[in-house]
Amino acid sequence: MFRCVLTAASLVLFACGSTVHAQKQTVGAPPEASNMKQVGTNDLQARSAYQPTIHHQGDRWIAYIGHHGGTDDVPAPVNPMTGKAEPNGTSIVDVTDPAHPKYLRHLPGQDGKYESGGAQMVRVCDGKSLPKGDPNAVYMLRTFGSEAHEIWNVTDPASPVLIARIGGLKDTHKSWWECDTGIAFLVSGAPDWRTRRMTQVYDLSDPAHPQKIRDFGLPGQEPGATGAVPTELHGPISTGPDGNRVFFGYGTNKGGILQIVDRDKLLNGPKEPTPDNLRYPEIARMPMSAFNGAHTTFPMLDMPVAEFAEDKDGRTRDIVMIVDEAILNECGEARQMVWFADVTTETRPMMISSYTVPEASGQFCQRGGRFGSHSSNESMAPVYYKKLAFIAFFNAGVRALDIRDPYHPKEVGYFIPSITSATDKRCIPIEGGERCKVAIQTNNVETDDRGYIYIVDRANTGLHILELTGPARAVAGLPKN
């Protein structure tokens, strides 16, 4: 008996020792990984990164990566290609050979630090798919800090040309652009609206001549309203004219709302922003806990669920994956995580499952920086769609989830990049000052049609291109590597 106790005590001590080791990342230490491995990397000029969009452009694959503004210590990092200090903007990287990504161009953004500057968001469409685009051109829609949306001709990704600008805004964020219709749901801050972020619907089918369709938001956010102001928009995702739905996510880490909207009614209904007109296209609204927000609302409609295969009804389900965004460093808030909502009966959406990284698996609350989810991949390419989802989880890296049964999502892989000398510190206030730690802050993730996974870091560590290994590849039906 005594021996058993000793053994147990030894195990506890060993576990504690491992825990201490796991709490702190150090420069030079290898990445932490399971069923994922690094293929290539690029430092992105040590700029804090937000949205990556990977575009198959002719015979090349180009990564367009949006950046936040600079930091207090380095407001405008030097671009080694020009030798000049440039406010963070958009990185354009040729990832045709993912093992050797080639940095093509940094396109400066708005002056300003953190979320007040840079050019966080980016979407890309081919002119040949846009109804009135130049069929030989490729277009990039990006934000310009908080003040504008811009459209660039990036046919030659090393030499972008500005062709249109929608300015005069008080904020911008995570927009959506339908490449087959040109309809864009721009997350904007219209100056007269009561909320920092709402939707401006534009027809960008002719990218050089943006045509505004309407403003949209939750009743109470519109100009002239009084009383409580509903949670601000974070971002929409549209299923286009065929699906005829737009899924709006409101909130980041608090008071989240999933709103399901009839796209046709939104585009063609009455446009004056009155409470009735704002309610008209809404099909349903699912309020979440006040603890959680809705950063990304990713639709996966008509999913066959193996568990329900023998049921007379409900064998396929319409699912929306909702990802919250962690805001505060070192677990200073309620856990932000991933939620799955069954929206098959659209007017009665219901949360069915959730996922979080187990904190104890890496002592993530002690590692420094944010721990919790932020965003998911948004590519609907067949390689992963409705099979695997990738979640950026800040200091817990990227997580690969098997979502084939969305009622029981299961982690099948992860990758936490190594920190580098460029990785920026993250601090929390303590009595009489602050305490800082350095940890990876995987902020956003995207995939390409080939199956590569691109993760970017908020703490300036750059871009990591990954691939699945082992059993995780089998989930996607990829051949062994």
Place this chain on the structure above:
Amino acid sequence: MAMIALGALSGVRTHATEHAGQWQEMSWPFPRDGWPAGRAFRCTAGGCDGAELYVRAKRGFCNCDTGVADDDEVDRVTDIDLISPRFTPVAAGEAVSIAAMRGRIRHYDFDMPDGARHAAAGLALSRRCDLLVAVAQGAGEANAVQRAALVFLETQEMKEWIAAALDGR
């Protein structure tokens, strides 16, 4: 734009007790929401009798660079919607500074469930990416309630609590 800097207000320092009122702490009266509960007080004497003051920190809820930029932001972030979701601002707000934090304060009218009309002052101050919000409400004269609440928030005890709350301590 008017700036109310409490330390600079003529007479506030000299006769603070006249305006501060006497505030007695009470339990936080609102249901749990996304933010941790703050502190609530009732004025028992000193010209603000019967008024209530609710104060709390909202960490990570502010534009880190621009702070509390305009009155829309005050409408959005103060806790006045906890008292009643149907509030109406009565005038443009004013810039205010308390405990080295800057922000804005605005007056509102709203209907209580019993039909009574109440006045309130909503306050939002920023410290980098964090907010300190407060609402003072009562049936009394709005300016007197506001003045008493602001002086109370400037007391050493409250400044220490505010600093700790914004630090997450």
